[in-house]
Amino acid sequence: MKIATIRTSDQVIIPLQQHDGAVCSSLVSVGDTISVGQLIGDGEFRIHSSVSGEVTAISELPHPSGREVLSVVIKVHDGANVHEGASEESEPEELSTGKIRRIIRDSGIVEPNGRLTLRAKADINTIIINGTNTDDLTANAALMTNSPSEVIYGLKALMKTVGAKKAVIVIELGSAALQVMRTETIPDNNIKIIATPTYYPPGTENVLSRKFAGKKVPRGSTPEDRGVLITSVTAIKAVYDALHGTPMIKKVVTVAGAVGSPGNALVEIGAPIKHVIDECGGCSGTPVKIIMDGAVSGMAQYADEVPVIKTTTGILVQTERDINREPQTPCINCAWCVDECPIGLMPHLLYGYADNAQFDKCAELYIGDCVECGLCAYVCPSKLPLVQIIRYGKHGVAEIAAAEMEVSE
Amino acid sequence: MTYTISPPPHVKSNETVKRMMWGTVAALMPVAIMAIIFFGLPALIIILATVIAAVVTEVVIYKAASQPITIDDGNAVLIGLLLALLMSPGVPVWVPVIGAVFAIAVAKYIFGGTGTLVFHPVLVGFAFLLAAWPTLMGTTSTPNLGSLWDLILENGAGRLIEISPAAVLVGGAFVLYKRYVDRRVAISATILLLLLLPIVGMGSQLPYVLTGGYFLGLIFLAADPITSPVTKRGRFTYGILIVVLILIQLHFDAYFTGMCFAVLLANALGPFIDRNTIPKPIGGK
Numbered sequence: 083m084k085i086a087t088i089r090t091s092d093q094v095i096i097p098l099q100q101h102d103g104a105v106c107s108s109l110v111s112v113g114d115t116i117s118v119g120q121l122i123g124d125g126e127f128r129i130h131s132s133v134s135g136e137v138t139a140i141s142e143l144p145h146p147s148g149r150e151v152l153s154v155v156i157k158v159h160d161g162a163n164v165h166e167g168a169s170e171e172s173e174p175e176e177l178s179t180g181k182i183r184r185i186i187r188d189s190g191i192v193e194p195n196g197r198l199t200l201r202a203k204a205d206i207n208t209i210i211i212n213g214t215n216t217d218d219l220t221a222n223a224a225l226m227t228n229s230p231s232e233v234i235y236g237l238k239a240l241m242k243t244v245g246a247k248k249a250v251i252v253i254e255l256g257s258a259a260l261q262v263m264r265t266e267t268i269p270d271n272n273i274k275i276i277a278t279p280t281y282y283p284p285g286t287e288n289v290l291s292r293k294f295a296g297k298k299v300p301r302g303s304t305p306e307d308r309g310v311l312i313t314s315v316t317a318i319k320a321v322y323d324a325l326h327g328t329p330m331i332k333k334v335v336t337v338a339g340a341v342g343s344p345g346n347a348l349v350e351i352g353a354p355i356k357h358v359i360d361e362c363g364g365c366s367g368t369p370v371k372i373i374m375d376g377a378v379s380g381m382a383q384y385a386d387e388v389p390v391i392k393t394t395t396g397i398l399v400q401t402e403r404d405i406n407r408e409p410q411t412p413c414i415n416c417a418w419c420v421d422e423c424p425i426g427l428m429p430h431l432l433y434g435y436a437d438n439a440q441f442d443k444c445a446e447l448y449i450g451d452c453v454e455c456g457l458c459a460y461v462c463p464s465k466l467p468l469v470q471i472i473r474y475g476k477h478g479v480a481e482i483a484a485a486e487m488e489v490s491e
Numbered sequence: 492m493t494y495t496i497s498p499p500p501h502v503k504s505n506e507t508v509k510r511m512m513w514g515t516v517a518a519l520m521p522v523a524i525m526a527i528i529f530f531g532l533p534a535l536i537i538i539l540a541t542v543i544a545a546v547v548t549e550v551v552i553y554k555a556a557s558q559p560i561t562i563d564d565g566n567a568v569l570i571g572l573l574l575a576l577l578m579s580p581g582v583p584v585w586v587p588v589i590g591a592v593f594a595i596a597v598a599k600y601i602f603g604g605t606g607t608l609v610f611h612p613v614l615v616g617f618a619f620l621l622a623a624w625p626t627l628m629g630t631t632s633t634p635n636l637g638s639l640w641d642l643i644l645e646n647g648a649g650r651l652i653e654i655s656p657a658a659v660l661v662g663g664a665f666v667l668y669k670r671y672v673d674r675r676v677a678i679s680a681t682i683l684l685l686l687l688l689p690i691v692g693m694g695s696q697l698p699y700v701l702t703g704g705y706f707l708g709l710i711f712l713a714a715d716p717i718t719s720p721v722t723k724r725g726r727f728t729y730g731i732l733i734v735v736l737i738l739i740q741l742h743f744d745a746y747f748t749g750m751c752f753a754v755l756l757a758n759a760l761g762p763f764i765d766r767n768t769i770p771k772p773i774g775g776k
Contacts, residue, residue, distance in 0.1 A: 148496075288773055288774055289773065292773065292774075298773075298774055299773075299774045300774045300775075301772065301774045301775050303774075369494065370494065370495050371494055371495045371496075371497075371501060372494055373501050377500065377501045377502040378499060378500040378501070378502060379499050379500065380499055380501060381499070382494070382495065382496040382497055382498075382499075382501060383494060383496070384493075384494055384496045385494070386494070398501070400501060404501075404502070405495070405501075406502070406503040406505075408503070408507055411507070411508050411509075411561075411564070411605075412604070412605060412606040412607070413606050414508055414511075414605060414606035414716060414717050415606060415716065415717055415721050416511070416670075416673075416716035416717070417673065417716065417719075417720075417721040417722075417726070418670065420721050420722065420723065421723070424773075425772045425773055426770045426771065426772045426773050426775075427770075427772055428721070428722070428769060428770070430721065431721075447769065448771075448772045448775070451772040451773075454499070456499045456500035457500075459499070459500050459503070460500045460502065460503055460504055461504050461506070462503075462504075463504075463506045463507050463508045463510070463511055464507075464508055464606075465503065465507065467498060469498050469499055469500070470498035473498070
């Protein structure tokens, strides 16, 4: 699998929020000349510039989440965009735990689900790397086939840091990465490759923990509480880069759908998606929808100047032909959504209650456990907007909870 | 450049309620055609008249209530066709026509239309006709599996549906494969019924169960997606409940009608089963 290297955009937009959490504060101001790899945002985690150039604006700009977020706009200077990593080469076993932990934190590594790789100090026994591909996004497989030793290096470093005894890399059957990673891990007895039939959604942490580490996660706690750390190929590769002096400033992104040459590309954080699409052959046909992160659970974008951020895994372009505009009809209780729900919820009941603003009922049916994978709405023969209404229900439940807090205070 | 935005998912399956209904109608075509071939003109007239009556009733009622007319979703056609297949070929044609009107007007429309039904409209219509004109609804013969040939073409068929168990099973396999009916209910009930009969000492009833009417009842009526429960455990429970009710009816030698009333009674308990089998999400205690 090839990872294309694309031309750097003339202008990059780096949002100061690239994870689940508060917006970072900017460390630069308009007019500053900055170099690649320079720290430009700090807070709960760190953001580095992916290019060398001049800061032309710091303002609220469109963000992949659909909101407007404070972003640093950098006009790129020609050349000089190669980040000089540290040259020292040492085995992960030789580094000190504290140093690795500090480097991981300082490099601003974010998982594709928006969380930090090392959230809290916990007793970790097993690390699970989710190497499966969501929808038709193949960035994980591409990363593993292209740089298997880097992935293993990063994994060993992370295992040492958290004190994990073993690690599991989950790859789906038929993936090109399977053979490569199996060969790569022959000398390591404590790193296991698990081949799994394709299932969806592959990234649900509690499901991963139960399926591949045999640890059920009770409601209300995280896999870390059971000694399981779940991470991604992207983050592991970023750990390798961080230990070699490069913070998280680039990302492998799958460009798919109606584009000239679909595939994986190494993209600077902050590159506008229009630039990435153009570099991958441009749109074929009239684009109607641009979706970030996969067709089933991704986010449709309203503007094509939205930048690639650290959580971006793919860009999908859809034309009118790809879009299903079947009209909505009433629910017929066929229970297809109940059969599909990976969490074991009752999506059609949640839909009904949320649609009628019966939020107390939603809470009784565990609406908060929904991971918004979108499977229910995918299979629904009545074409109900289940995800949208369930989100509304979650919002309603949260509002009631907030109001109750106020009353009790 | 403006783009369409919408909540996820951005791809959806091609299955729609319309396809489910028309697909089920298509699955009933083999047995309907067999019935027309072997019973001749009366069967054709009964099927056409009942389907037309169901569709016309739906149009009239929805028009009178100023609601959008949804006959193109195939539900009315399906109800008419199923009801027609439950008739014996000698029945006066106005009987199933009244049954179809009752099924659509009372069992479907009053209960809120497609999707919100408690009782299967076909069974309600059938029960109504049975109560109103018991002599007209009787059949001249009761089918049973005498030889294996009876699985293909039953020579003791008393109703249109009983003409060919094989034709029902072909359509049944199609709807089960496409999930247009509920697999858990249909498969659990069929297997359990066939296993339990000899065990409870009613093995002599087995030939009466291996007929088209029973296969239709278990696959198309009991496992109907609208009236069967929705929780996974609930659907198994429902299948078991139907089998128990059928066994009780069989004990009193009520064959086809017994099966219909067993499903109708189970319909009533469906919401109760659902309410008590709400699953815990993963990790729940």
